[in-house]
Every structure is written in C-alpha cells, then in structure tokens.
Amino acid sequence: MTTLAGQHTAPSSSADFIALDEQWSTHNYHPLPVVIAEGEGASVTDVDGKTYLDFLSGYSALNFGHRHPALIAAATEQLGRVTLTSRAFHHDQLGLFCRELAELTGTEMVLPMNSGAEAVESAVKLARKWAYQVKGVPDGRAEIIVAGANFHGRTTTIVSFSTDETARADFGPFTPGFVTVKYGDAAALRDAITDHTAAVLLEPVQGEAGVVVPPAGYFAEVRSLCDEHGVLLVADEIQSGLARTGTVLALDHEGVRADVYTLGKALGGGIMPVSAVVGSRAVLGVLKPGEHGSTFGGNPLACAVGRAVIKLLATGEFQQRSAELGAHLHERLNALVGGGLAEVRGRGLWAGIDIAPGGPTGREASQSLAAAGVLCKETHDHTLRIAPPLVITQAELDRGIDAIEQAIRPA
Template sequence: MTMTESRAADFLALDEHYSAHNYHPLDVVISEGEGAWVTDVEGKRYLDFLAGYSALNFGHRNPALTEAAIAQLGKVTLTSRAFHHDQFGPFCQELAELTGTEMVLPMNSGAEAVESAVKLARKWAYQVKKVPQDGCEIIVVGENFHGRTTTIISFSTDDTARADFGPFTPGFRVAKYGDIDELAAQFTERTAAVLIEPIQGEAGVVVPPAGYLTRVRELCDRSGALLIADEIQSGLARTGTLLALDHEGVRADLYTLGKALGGGILPVSAVVGSADVLGLLKPGEHGSTFGGNPLACAVGRAVVGLLRTGEFQERSTRLGAHLHARLGELVGSGVAEVRGRGLWAGVDLAPGGPTGREASQALAQRGVLCKETHGNTLRIAPPLVIEEADLDRGIDAVAEVVGT
C-alpha cells in the first residue's frame, strides 16, 4: 500500500512513532481544504470550526491569497535581508497604512513577534526612558498566552508551559487580567511596557471588563510606559474590527501581528507601531533570515488587500452576532458560560457533561472540527468566509454534543 493509499491509522501511527508529542491532536488526518471545509484522507468532510487558531481567517486556499503565492513562487521566494527585494517596501507601507502605524518589523512566527516587541520595549526603556541598564520591567497579566519560547514562558502562569524549562528570564511582573487596581500596583519607575492580549485566546476567549483597556492605556501614559497589544489571534478582523483594541478606541504603541497575516499559507508575523520605538533598531541588533521574505510579503500584501475592503470585518460582526445569540441559548442546557466577540467564542461546558476533549471528539464524529482549552472550554473560531447555513450546522452539532 502506498502512502497516498494509506488510511488514517497509518498516518497516525507514523505521527506517534516519529514526531515529538508536544501536541495532542484529534484523530483526524486532513488532506484537503477549501473555504470553511476540510476533507480527510478517507474522504470524509468536516466543517472547520477552529481556523488554525485564527491563522485561517480567510479560509482554506483563499483564491486571492493562493494566486498571490503562486505568482510569487514563479519569481523569487527568498533573498535574505542582505538585499532588498520588490515586495518588502510595499508590504511594510501597506501594512502600516492599514493599521494606522508608522513602521513595520516583519518576522515569521507570532512568538518571534512577541520576542521582538519585548526587545524593542527594553531598548526603548534604556535609551529613551533612561531606566538603569538591565533594570527595566515589563508588566504582563495572568493566564496570558504569547508563545512558548524560553523568555515568553518566563512570564506565563501556565504550569504546563513552564514545568522543567527553567531557569527563567527575569524582568516581568504579573497582574490579574481585568483587575485594573492590581495592574496599577505593578507600575514603578522601571516599567518599560505593559504587554497584553486585548482578548485572551488560549485562556478561553476571555473579554476584559468594559473600559479596562482604556484604563490600561491611561496608566501607561501616566507612568511613561509603552502599551504593547498582542493581536496575533484577536486581530485582522476576527472580532469584527481590524484590531480588537479598536472596540474601545484605544491605540497601542506596538502591536504584534501574526497567524492570519500569512493567510494560512505560511508563517508571517510583524511588530507594527511607533517609529519612536521601532526606529531605535540598528543594523545587526535584530533580524531573521526568512523575516520579510518575498513570498511572505506577497501573501501579506494580498491579506492587506482583503482587509482593506472591510468585508471580513463586516462578516465577523454580522455572523458573530448570530453565533453568540445561538450559543447563548445553550447556557443552562449543557453550557455554563459563553464569552467572546465577533466570530470568536469560548464555550464553558457545564459540570457533569462531557469534558472539552470528549466534546471535541464527539463534534469530530459529527463532522465539525473544534478544540478544547483549559479542560472544559471549547474554542470556536470558524473561518470568516463561513456561510450562515454552515455556521448553524456547526452550532447545531455543539448543541447536540453538550446536551447529551
């Protein structure tokens, strides 16, 4: 039997034997995808209710994005930053104009973007705020998720992410998410920045209290600190606005972007923000061989083109209202709480019912792919191209599963 003829069990056996077990995926082996749908190696179709944790905001194989990638593949894919190329400048300009920022630092993964923002905040603190060398601090919040590099897990409150990976990087203070008084108490003359997710994704799509982000901005202004918004999951139309901070009319000094910026085709991330901060970098101080490569920039430009129209922000707003209205009807019938904004929801399952893992498995059996987080929470984040009838199909499946 050839590899292409193998059934799912054969692929699962290969994964189990040869790959490091740093994930616990569902037993589904996907071979094709289009729009909001994927097909496994045995021909079964599934509705994608996760969208690669928002990396697939525009759906699988979005025609505009695949065309841009194919066109660039026929030209040049990598030059390294040792040379200029014809996609780099236009990408940086177009992304800056879209986000209303001044300067762009392209990288690859979301974690790279966060690491870059941490370095930028520290450099700014020493060169501009005049914090004593090696003494600056960055305030973060509990239950955060910004990646899994050694520095990032140093300020995580997730024991699974931290266990046996120390020693940890110093220079971070942690406050409870949503508690403005506790956050205010963390500020000192050494505070370089506050790093925060406007909506916490991995924690279960947790939305802060109204006005909280406005107060965070005020505290940063008062203490002369930067505000860094991690919009890697919450940004690029997922919540109904371009950036989740836009819901409160708040502007950050730096934003980290990723996931959907690569259109579900390749890793593309960036730090965007003030030239007063990004402009501090000098040659040799930071870099990435693949960061801002021609293929990434071409796809990123196509993503910016899709977001300029406002179509996906509108779809997320309209379909998101429908999603939350329907999910809200399940509270008290197998669901304890529903949170979120736009086409993004965290569904806390009621005690006594299925666990998050069991619910995810039951949904997969019904042809809907979703994934649990923190034990009893389902994260729902379908591609923004999903049709309302398909959205209802997925919600109906959730209702069946949590009601059993």
C-alpha cells in the same frame, strides 16, 4: 508499514497516517484522530474522504479559509519570481508590504518576522531597548508587566512569564524582568508600575485562556496609566487581530490605541508563517542595523502573501462578516446557557464556551463534534474555542452550532 525488505509501504488510511505520526513525530501536541488531506473555504476533507466544517481556523491563521483564491494566486505568482533574498538585499515586495500594513493598522513602522512568538520576542526586545535609550531605565533593570493566564508563545523567554505550569515545567531557568498581574484589574496594574516599568504587554482578548474579554473600560484605564507613567502599551493581536473580532484590531473595540502591536497567524493567510511588530516610529526606530534580524523575516513570498491579505482586509468585507455572523453565533450560543453551557464569551466570530457541570469534558465534546463532522478543539478541561473561518456561510455556521448543541448535552 515497513516490509521485510526494509521498504516502506505508502500509508492509505487515517489509522496508517496516525500510526506514522505517533512513531516519528515528537508528541508535543495531542491532536484529534483526524488526518486532513484537503481544504476549501470553511471545509476540510480527510484521507478517508470524510468532509468536516473547520471551526478552529488554525487558531485564527485561516481567517480567510482554506486556499482563498486571491491568496493562492498571490503565492503562485511570487513563487514564479523569487522567494527569498535574505535581508542582505532589498526586494520589490518589502517596502510595499510594510507601507500597506502600516496604513491598514494606523501605525508608522513595521518589523516583519515569521512566527507569532518571534513577534512577541521582538516586541520585548524593542520595549527594553526603548526603556534604556529613551526612558532612561538603568541598564538591566527594565520590567514588563503581563497578565495572568496569558498566552504569547512558547519560547523560553515567553514561558518565563506564563502562568500555565504545563508550559513552564522543566524548562527553567527562566528569563527575569516580568511582573504578573490579574487580567482586567486596572488597580493591580497601577500598583505594579514602577520607575523601571518599560511596557505593559496584554492580549485585547485572551484566546488560550478561553476567549476572555476584559471588563468594559479596562483598556482605557490601562492606556491612561501608561501615559501617566511613561510606559509603552503593547497589544498582542496575533490571534485577535485582522478581522477575527469584527474590526481590523480587537483593541479598536475599546477605542484605545497601543504604542506597539504584534500581528501574525492570519497575516500569512494560512500559507506562510508571517508576523510583524507594528507601531510608532519612536519605538521601532530604536533598532539599528545588526541589533535584530531574521533570515526569513520579510521574505518576498511572505510579503506577497501578506500584501494579498491586507488587500482583502482593506475592503472591510471580512470585518463585516465577522461582526454580523459573530452576532448570530453568540445569540445562538447564549441560548444554550443553562441547557448544556455554563458561560459564553468572545467577540465577533470567536467564542469560548464553558460546558456546564455534568456535561462532557472539552476533549470528549471535541471528539463528538469530529464524529459529527465539525472540527474544533478544547482549551482547559471544560472549555471549547469556536473560531470558524470568516468565509463561512450562515447555513454552515448553524450546522456547526447544531452539532455543538448535541455534543455538549449531559450523558
């Protein structure tokens, strides 16, 4: 797409845009060959004019669909006022955002950041500082217990406790201070706790692992163990939170409260990278000025969008939609077990489906679905993640499930 005179011609087709990406962008993703140009609600349109149902929702960043009117209005209004002050000064959105998010989540204090990985990094720092200042763990000896098959981000510290070798290979040396146990195994957790344990960091539902739901009663046992040994429970709700599973927080299904939660993705409404650590004042209050920060964390635009997200969630509409449509989704997917699917897992409008032996790979199924006008993505070799926007209609949902039924059939 370069002329002899050295001037670039404008790309005009999907093939042109894909070639441009492959030449100039780092190959850290393996996207499907679809070039999205527009989005509205639960649908997107590519540069060639083909429309698709979005069954991925930006890994739950688009819980409210593409360009939700209330979120676009909030962003537009704030863009006309001020977008960034840095935390060197107060601004008129921060305190309101923090109070409203704390009230929504039933917590006491909020640390606003940008990406989900930043929120997890912040929670790790908070847990360690709390362990040294409050619990009395010797300096440099704090440990955090995590689960195998976790996904909490891709920074150097976070991949230090990943069990995915693709995420770890050639990125060492790694950060010490983490102990890994099997997800869902309370006995293994009990055996791993020591006097140096600062926190247990877990996903209420393991998304990247294939939307894995823990055994009934697991988190109640985790909470009890944390209370018994003076250990913090940190719940990573970056994908599972904010109505994706039918409740504000996925941990609500377990009747359990964490000391600290990490939030992100949907908190920015698909418009801004917005994340936060929320929890008790006894934990978040250990931070003092100069010990942690972010130039863009809690900026006015992010807070305005986040406040609009909180307002949508405060009505309960999206939690109800996720619960009701999620029940329909799981009923229909479970009917395919034995006829193309080996297993279905998940909660709310979120499912991980394992394609039965003899069927297509996850990548092949994703490509077939794209050809049929439905976008989702594989995780691991034979698993698809299903997570449509919460604004989807039942008719749209059924159309997507019909396409899945065709895509998973053995050749």
